[in-house]
Amino acid sequence: MESPSPAAGTPAYAPQSRRTSPGRYGIGMLGTSIPINMIRGSMLFFYVDLLGMNAATYATVYLFYGVVDAIDNPVFGYLSDRTRTRWGRRKPYLIVGAAVLLGSMIALFTVPDSVATDATTLVIWFATFAILSEAADSLINANYGALLPELFPAEKVRARANAIRQACQLIAMILALGLTPVLAQNILGCPVDAAGCTDPTVGYSTLAVIFGVIGSGIIIYMALGVRENPRIENEAKPRLWSSLKQILGNRHFWTIGVVNACFGSAMALVLNGLQLYVRYTLEGDGLDATILQVAVVVSAIPLILLWARLVRRWGAERTWKRALPIGALGFVPLYFADSLATAVIAGVCIAVGYAGVLATNDLVMARVLDEDARRHGVHREAIFFAAFGVLGRLNAVIVSASLASLTLVFGYVSGEDPGPDPGTAFRTYISVYPLILLVLGTIVSRFVRVPGWDGEKATA
Template sequence: MTASTPVPPTAHHDAPAPAPVRPTTPWRYGVGMFGTSIPINLIKGSMLYFYVDLLGMDAAIYAAVYAVYGILDAIDNPIFGYLSDRTRTRWGRRKPYLVVGSLVLLGAMIALFSVPGSVAASATSLVIWFAVFAILSEMADSLINANYGALLPELFPAEKKRATANGVRQGAQLVAMILALGLTPILAQNVLGCSVTATECADPTIGYSRLAVIFGVLGVGVILYMAFGVRENPAIDSEERPPFFASIKQIVTNRYFWTIGVVNACYGSAMAIVLNGLQLYVRYTLGGGGLEATVLQVAVVLGAIGMLALWARAVRRWGAERVWKTALPIAAVAFIPIYFADSLLTAVLAGLCIAVGYSGVLATNDLIMARVLDDDARRHGVHREGIFLSAFGVLGRLNGLIVAGALASLTVFFGYRNGNDPGEDPATTFRVYLSVYPFLLLLLGTAISRFVHVPGWNGSRDDEATEDPDGGGGAGPRRERVETFRGDLGD
């Protein structure tokens, strides 16, 4: 149904009640983020280092490909979300895409980090190989996350269980980051392969190739375990399928799209820059290798895990909106100390500052988005979490353009091209890249967040308007369906 189609008060009694659905446990759903995070963190955290510093691709060319990567990443998101929202199968709306996407991601990621010698020897072939498998990996990741993220508000309509599931998700993501970010340098350079600085290292890329296979199989296994344990809401099958252009129009005219969406894009761009450049920061600014990069990254992630429980407690006490608006400026200021670090110890201390702000935004972002999805479904009487999240993802995933611009600026302003031609002062180059750029992006996000009023189930002006604004009655049936599913879940 749509918001403009009146529904008789007794219409929902005429249809047969859906069979009771056993609840999906917050743990079974939340652990899926461990699987979704391992592949993409390996890709985002090592792709720049692998192709530019190890294989010698020009940084400006890498930036150009990454810009295309970012544009396609933004375009395919709403398409995947739209298809998912309209899908009706015996296995549910989201599960088929999770299964297919994970298998495609596995193959593309392994190929991305397994460059044949003949390809690596040709600059043109290397760029083509990188472009094909980086973009294919991105599309598979988009397909997975468009469906995985859309499940959160559907599976857990009650705020308490939703917060629990999100807590499990974020904890699982941080554990995955320890493996795919923190341990990758030492595993790839010291355990499974060798370092580029070692005198007897014939192929410094082999460790990353082996790690891509291990992390790919592990991540996909966890995604499949989660997907086959998810039980979607069968009541949604009777809903009218959301139209594409009407949905896009309603979404882009929604004020939250241009406020919360841009704030999330600033945050996502800042973290993407950090993931791309941390190994290079350690090499050129700190003069370290795989061990030092691992120590720094593990320290940051462990610090974030430790702070996550405190931020979650703050959310329960003061609400997601207030905590979100507090965490953003803390996250911005936290990037200042990393600029002045000149040793592993001072970098770790600066990294712990970053962990404080990072975990605060991590603990609140998805809760803020879920509230926006609730508000949309209540107003328009249709579940379209996939396309709505994906439309927001257009802004967030355009961070590829911002990262590409940041990378290109390293060549323009600092002369950095690759590992063979790092410019006159690569130490300062990556101080700026890892500190100044994220600070400015988060400062912009903080400023915009001051103008945001987040909708909620109760206690806000937006929530008091339970009837459809067009008078169509779409909100009523939506609320009844949610309450029915909530009862099934025992919430």
């Protein structure tokens, strides 16, 4: 039976004597982001363009694994919230998830010749390790995200920890998105179109090992330094059906969740399509892709600091609502970019709104969790974050449909059969589709009233 709801005004998270450093917690984002950014940023290019998998087949598998991943999110969250061990609720899952992610990521980008040359076996290999990698990422992030409100109940410290997290995420994007094309194609391997390049996949395989080891090591380092709140161990364990009923009945779950899904889907399209956009639309190479991605991410770092100042002035809700339409407008110049230089300028425009959403999104969701703990007297951060993740993970549906549309509308099938106009195909994929999604997210956000933010400014 659930604990009675605390009296109004009771803090959702009681202070604890043993504290976790915001820096120790925040650096975990570097570990969680490096592997998954390489996976999401290179998986499409690796399997469709390098290995020749049919784009429609890839889209079908991607849809399937996205649905599976959306289902496993609440399961992982529920198990985590109910776990009681001497090491805490979250730490065991973080360590196990890091180990599984390391192995599955390496396998995903290390395809044996016997598998690569057989279309059916290649699809099975891709589906198996893509699903396993994403499941491990879900397990890690359900627990890592749930620690933010628990470890840092004070708004000021929470905002500081979140700022460190987002800075680490941007550093991870520089490494795993920005540098991946040049590292995999020009340093550890060879460009796909270069004379004498017999295996353009070898650089990606080597880099998967390097990034996998680094990412998993950082996750484990962070987890070993976490000091979970022992007082929560004595609470009643949340029940599945009552939790799901209360979460699904929470209007903030639907409105904020839909906005997050729109934003996440737009970014997913950009991440997995950028290398193909550079190759076909800009007619560039791996170095050009690296320059474009690094320029965008580096520009976002000082922008996050600027948005953080605006959060202190306006509050997270107002700042969040202003960042979304700015992010949408950034995709307009990207459509008209016709060179690396103009694409970089357009990318910086996107970074303005992207940084704003990063600076506010987790603060908005943490407020919803605070309210839930106060109302129901039970801490279920992981299942709540996982429920948000269900909507976010379903971006696989959007990505799959968008990719399938390239075959239907533009005739793009694979790197071996790119169709008559792959440049326009990926120009549309990486700019028009994200613009539509963020416009939708902006509209829905106007109906959101974040708990605790009415007329209140952040204290960070």
